[in-house]
Amino acid sequence: MAEQTFSRRGLILTAGAALFTPALLRAQTPVPEIAAPVRHNTNGFSSQNWQDHFDTLGKAAIVADTSSRALHYWGGDGETYKIYPTSVPRSVELTKRGYTRIVRKRVGPDWTPTPSMIERDPDLKYMPPGPDNPLGTHAMYLSWPAYLIHGTHDTRKIGRQSSDGCIGLYNHMIEALYQIAPIGTQVRIV
Secondary structure (H helix, E strand, O other), X not given: OOOXXXXXXXXHHHHHHHHHOOHHHHHOOOOOOOOOOOOOOOHHHOOOOHHHOOOOOOOEEEEEEOOOOEEEEEEOOOXXXXXXXXXXEOOOOOOOOEEEEEEEEEEOOOXXXXXXXXHHOOOOXXXXXXXXXXXXXXXXXXXXXXXXXXXXXXXXXXXXXXEXXXXXXXXXXXXXXXXXXXXXXXXXXX
């Protein structure tokens, strides 16, 4: 078998041609077998039934699934069903599981670090509403103290274990959920 060699000029021309090949043609080029397999988290984004979690639908219902990092919402009309990607608590110790409900809602929430947060990082201070606020643009407070469903300005957190206990959504998604989830919505964290 003959050994192939490329001159410097040939290598540059080949690389240049590859850069200017239309993306559609490059996409059709076979990928070598050494590429790592792509894994998708499709399980969390498959439809669920509220009846698997609650006795009655009531005003509305939310299930925040911390393993699939998805929030499922059912409207009290029985017709509305939405799924949102979320951030979840970064450890088992920070994760509460069980039943609660939305007791208060706020546009432009302010943020006060909890004592355990300050213990971990003494530089944390109160933050008024705004672009640096970790609660984003909207917050829905649960009956559990210091546990919320809220937005985030840091979009890198969504889909990850990144919170100190709360469930986070993209700001545009928490705004949409805020509009349709009334106070009294039952919530289950699993």
